[in-house]
Structures are given as C-alpha cells and as structure tokens.
Amino acid sequence: MIKELNVHSLNGLSLWGVLFHRNLGKSGLRVSCLGLGKLMAENLMTLAFENGVNLFDTAEVYASGRAEITLGNIIKKKGWRRSSFVITTKIYWGGQAETERGLSRKHIIEEIVRAMTFVINQGMAMYWGTSRWSAMEIMEAYSVARQFNLIPPVCEQAEYHYFQRDKVEVQLPELYHKIGVGAMTWSPLACGLITGKYSDGVPECSRAAMKGYQWLKERVNSEEGRRQLAKIKELHLLADRLGCTAAQLAIAWCLRSEGVSSVLLGVSNTDQLLENLGALQILSQMTPQTVTEIDALLGNKPHSKKETRA
Numbered sequence: 370m371i372k373e374l375n376v377h378s379l380n381g382l383s384l385w386g387v388l389f390h391r392n393l394g395k396s397g398l399r400v401s402c403l404g405l406g407k408l409m410a411e412n413l414m415t416l417a418f419e420n421g422v423n424l425f426d427t428a429e430v431y432a433s434g435r436a437e438i439t440l441g442n443i444i445k446k447k448g449w450r451r452s453s454f455v456i457t458t459k460i461y462w463g464g465q466a467e468t469e470r471g472l473s474r475k476h477i478i479e480e481i482v483r484a485m486t487f488v489i490n491q492g493m494a495m496y497w498g499t500s501r502w503s504a505m506e507i508m509e510a511y512s513v514a515r516q517f518n519l520i521p522p523v524c525e526q527a528e529y530h531y532f533q534r535d536k537v538e539v540q541l542p543e544l545y546h547k548i549g550v551g552a553m554t555w556s557p558l559a560c561g562l563i564t565g566k567y568s569d570g571v572p573e574c575s576r577a578a579m580k581g582y583q584w585l586k587e588r589v590n591s592e593e594g595r596r597q598l599a600k601i602k603e604l605h606l607l608a609d610r611l612g613c614t615a616a617q618l619a620i621a622w623c624l625r626s627e628g629v630s631s632v633l634l635g636v637s638n639t640d641q642l643l644e645n646l647g648a649l650q651i652l653s654q655m656t657p658q659t660v661t662e663i664d665a666l667l668g669n670k671p672h673s674k675k676e677t678r679a
Contacts, residue, residue, distance in 0.1 A: 395549030396523040401421055403646060404425065405642075409425065420646055425440060428459035437458060440456070479513050483519060500527075511548045524550060525553070526553045530556055531622070533556075558619055558620075562588075563616065619648075621651050621652045
C-alpha cells in the first residue's frame, strides 16, 4: 500500500513539478493540484507546504471567524514568502446581523461582480471565484463582467466525489472551454463515507456521531447510503489490486477529471495528510481502462448534452 508521499521537498516546491501544479482554470495562477482546506493546524500546514502544497482554503464562517485569524498567525510565524503560497477564502455568512451577511448591497449577480472587481482593484485579492453557484449563474457573472468591463470569476468550488458527479463532469467542463472557469473541488471522500469507516455502522468517534451531523448519520443509514457502501466495498478491492488505499484511489479519480485545478483535502492528522498526498503516486494508473471499471462499479456516469443527443 502507498501510505505516504515518497518525495523530497526543496524550498517548499515538490519534485512532482508540473504534475503537481496546475493553472487555476485558464488564469495564470498556478496552484497545487491538492490543497489543504477547512480548519488548519500548524503541523498539517507545515507538512503540506514542505511537500509542495501551496493552496490553503478557508472561509469567514469557519470556527466563527477564527479560522482566518489562525491561518494568518501560522503563516506569520512560519515566515513563508508571500509569493510562495495561495490563500482562498469564502464570504457570505459573515455575521449575525442582516447587513453582515450576503455578497453585496442587493445580493444580485451584477453587484457581486462589481464588488469583487473593487476588491481586486484595491489590491485585496488577485482573483475571485464562486462556490456552489449553478452553471447559469456563473455564465451570467461572466456576461456581466464582459458587458461592464469588470473582472469575471476564474473558478467554481464544487462538491465532487464518486456519488456527486454531474456538475463537475458535465456542466463545468463546458464553462472551462467557453470562458476558462476551472474547478476547485471539495469532499473527495464524501465526508469519510468512501474510506469505509461506516461499513459496519456509525463509530462513536466518527463525524456522523457528532452533534450537528445528524444529516450525515441519516445519509449513512439510508437505503441509498447502504447501496453506496456496497459499491465502496467493491472499490476497496480495486484499490487493493492497484496497491493503494481507498482514499488515494478516490482522490486520484477526482484529479483525473477535465478542468479540475485542485482537490481540497480535509484532514485531521498527519497520517491522513500523508496518505492523501500519496494519491499523486497512482495518478498515472487512472487509465481509461481503470476509469471505465470504476464507472461500471458506480453505475452513475453522467452524460453530456452531446452524448444525450447522439
């Protein structure tokens, strides 16, 4: 089994080189194809950075606003060159008051595009993107930017894993080719479902057993959840055959998708981080034959408009 990344790092740049870094959409911004998301810890950020990860994703809502502060304090302490890493954050649920939430004065797309252009022109950010927007909304934002000489989004942050495929595999590739919007994806392990931790029920120490995650527990115990767990067992056998873990297979599968610039990892310890980074070592095994085998096991491959018409 590939349990950890077998590379040496040099000045924070992974020896995976071109394979490890990709353009964010069709912009000139180069990001590591694996990024670190959610809540940050110094040991995880250090290990990730030393192994070539240059993308750190957070949000104003994480830890009630403390996550962004923690991230900034860690970076200040490490003394990393500002040009050597990329920080992405998300805004919307900023505070309790109505005036503290939302994306603009009127919460409509034209105002959002104008607001993001202002942020960039003021030097507070270099690029902007969307999260959980529909393809139609992203296209509207692009059209507004072109109409009023504003700055369009360069990426969409979307959920993507074995059981959530349509948007990233059908809708976003079309936007990538038309307007250059790339995909930054999250939840490659479907909240841990793909690791197999829920195959025999919900462990007491798992996320699904935590307060506030009743929805995940219900999902695991649902009829659809049981069907997914049965497919996951088959995918574990495939991972064994390829000499990797189920998590590594799932992450590599996400990375093989057209237009995916980076896959965000949500890890809680260094062992998980090293295992997930090891997905890069089996990316070359994502051959058409392997992908076809996975599609056959899942039975949920989405079809593009062209395929549907044909």
